[in-house]
Amino acid sequence: MVNMRDPLPIAVVLAVKRLDHAKSRLAGALPSDEQRRSLVTAMLGDTLEAVREAGVAQAAIVTPDPAVHVAVREHGVRVLDEPEEAGAAPRRSPLNAALAHAIAAVSPTAALIAALQADLAALDALTLAEVLDEAAAAIAGGTPAAFVADRSGEGTALLVVRAQHPVEPRFGARSASAHRAAGAVELDPGRLRWARLRTDVDTPADLAAAVELGVGRRTGAALRASRHSGEPNRPADRTASDR
Numbered sequence: 136m137v138n139m140r141d142p143l144p145i146a147v148v149l150a151v152k153r154l155d156h157a158k159s160r161l162a163g164a165l166p167s168d169e170q171r172r173s174l175v176t177a178m179l180g181d182t183l184e185a186v187r188e189a190g191v192a193q194a195a196i197v198t199p200d201p202a203v204h205v206a207v208r209e210h211g212v213r214v215l216d217e218p219e220e221a222g223a224a225p226r227r228s229p230l231n232a233a234l235a236h237a238i239a240a241v242s243p244t245a246a247l248i249a250a251l252q253a254d255l256a257a258l259d260a261l262t263l264a265e266v267l268d269e270a271a272a273a274i275a276g277g278t279p280a281a282f283v284a285d286r287s288g289e290g291t292a293l294l295v296v297r298a299q300h301p302v303e304p305r306f307g308a309r310s311a312s313a314h315r316a317a318g319a320v321e322l323d324p325g326r327l328r329w330a331r332l333r334t335d336v337d338t339p340a341d342l343a344a345a346v347e348l349g350v351g352r353r354t355g356a357a358l359r360a361s362r363h364s365g366e367p368n369r370p371a372d373r374t375a376s377d378r
Contacts, residue, residue: 144192144193144244144245144246144247145191145192145245145246145247145248145249145267145271145295146191146192146193146194146195146241146244146245146247146248146249146298147186147191147193147194147195147248147249147250147251148194148195148196148197148234148237148238148241148248148249148250148251149179149182149183149194149195149196149197149237149250149251149252149253150196150197150198150217150230150233150234150237150253151175151179151196151197151198151200151203151253152198152199152200152229153198153199153200153202154172154175154176154200154202154203154206155168155172155200156168156171157171157172157175158171158174158175158254158336158337159171160337160338160339161174161336161337161338161339161342163339164339164342165361170357170361173357173360173361174336174354174357174358174361175254176206176353176357177256177351177353177354177356177357178253178254178255178256178336178351178353178354179203179206179207179253179254180206180207180209180210180351180353181255181256181258181350181351181352181353181354182251182252182253182254182255182256182258182351183207183210183212184210184260184351184353185255185258185259185260185262185263185351186251186260186263187210187211187260188259188260189260189261189263189264189267190260190264191249191263191267192244192245193212193213193241193244193245194210194212194213195212195213195214195215195237195240195241196212196213196214196215196237196253197214197215197216197217197218197233197234197236197237198214198215198216198217198233199216199217213240213241215236215237215240217229217233217236218232218233218236227303228306228307230304230306230307231303231304231305231306231307234250234304234306235303235304237250238250238296238298238301238304241298242298242299242301243298245298246297246298247267247270247271247274247295247296247297247298248295248296248297248298248301249267249270249293249294249295249296250293250294250295250296250304250306251292251293252285252291252292252293252335254335254336254337255292255331255332255334255335255336256334256336256342256345256346256350256351256354257330257331257334257345257346257348257349257350257351258331258332258351259331259351262329262331262332263332265329266283266293266322266329266332267295269281269322270293270295270322271295273320273322274295274297278318278319278320279296279297279300279302279318279319280294280295280296280297280301280302280314280317280318280319280320281294281295281319281320281321281322282294282295282311282314282319282320282321282322283321283322283323283329283332283333284311284321284324284326284333285311285333285334285335286326286330286333286334286341286344288311288326289308289309289310289311289312290306290307290308290309290310290311290335291305291306291310291311291314292332292333292335293332294306294314294319296319302314302317302318302319303317305317330348331348334348346358
């Protein structure tokens with residue numbers, strides 16, 4: 136990892152839904168299921184590439200979709216089937232149940248675990264490494280967990296917890312407040328840095344924001360292949376100026 140202050144092993148975990156009918160809120164920019172499925176797969180690939188290039192010790196994905204297993208094979212990540220609780224969701228949302236399952240699976244071989252959104256089309260390795268460095272320093276200072284809010288300030292882009300006795304993930308609506316209430320420290324609460332990490336893609340506006348920052352090569356290729364003429368399909372080159 137780049138400039139880690141404390142060389143603790145860290146793992147990244149992600150949860151991915153079924154690709155069928157993925158990202159329906161993007162229908163205004165990408166009308167067909169196939170276009171959106173291709174974009175989701177591409178964004179996941181670009182996110183995993185940033186994770187690998189940041190020097191993360193290990194990564195794991197939880198998914199119920201065999202197609203995701205195939206899509207991530209080139210990245211060498213561990214793939215876990217979605218737990219039964221994630222489907223029934225009696226206590227937690229499917230997303231949080233899946234992330235908790237992944238955290239438990241990697242905890243024997245990691246000191247810190249980062250739960251990361253899987254649709255970070257503009258994420259780069261330098262940004263991720265810098266954030267993980269600051270999260271590790273905060274946790275070494277005594278806080279039980281650290282998180283980065285999304286670009287709206289209401290959601291969560293990244294949550295870093297201790298492998299032993301981790302704070303339970305609370306992703307979803309108003310998750311930033313939920314993570315604060317659970318004792319996690321917010322990194323850069325003024326949201327002045329790390330735009331590439333904060334920009335998860337759920338809506339056409341999110342996609343346009345990611346394109347403005349500069350998307351990864353897979354996402355750029357998927358957008359070009361969609362053959363739309365709108366602004367979201369003219370991906371910009373990445374720069375490091377907005378980290």
